[in-house]
Amino acid sequence: MATDSYAHLAYYERLVLQIKTQILQGILLPGDKLPSVREMAKQEQLNPNTVAKAYKQLDQDGITYVEPGRGTFIAEPLTKVSTTAIAAFRPKFEAIVVEAKSLGISVDLLRQWLSEAEGKI
Template sequence: MPIKKNKPIYLQLVDRIKSEVANGILSANDQLPSVREMALQERINPNTVAKAYKELEAEDVIKTAAGKGTFVTGNVDRFKENNRRQLFDQLSHTLSDLIQIGVDKKTIKEFLNGKLGNDDAENQ
């Protein structure tokens, strides 16, 4: 995991695991590496992994079964929907910010259509 200096490492790990769940890389009941194994894989302190896992458990993304391991919860669909909603909220705020700074709607539509692979906005 490439480490960014502007965000705590445990939150970077939390974000990565949540992203993997939201994108279907990790599914319900998939087992995560142990704290020690994850620390070795990521070359980070085991306490950092433990803190990330604790945060993910608090958010009901993972669960730890004593003696069995750490697993993605069965709440994957709810988590994906929450993630989707958050992304649309961010997009909405970004669009509002663009309009506030004077970017016209036509330019925004052209940009979005280009990103979506649709050059003809009238067909949508």
């Protein structure tokens, strides 16, 4: 796996995050083919079932699409945002902010991180 900064995540979640990041960074483009489940398993030193779980979630999230017998490909970016997805996501974000503040991290520093992240993705 790429980094060990995400030890708090399960293997399949790290892989999902890694692929989502590469899409946002333009490394992976719509139509690009992902390595097969078995190939990715070799690359990332994971069990094929673990990779399959990651691919399944990417497919369910609309990040990728599957052409049966051919492989998994990067989908076009989402155009309209799901309001229910936003509503479900916001509490997660607010919880992170509370965690940060409890650690003594200022909101201004979070704003700075946000801008820096914006440059990367």
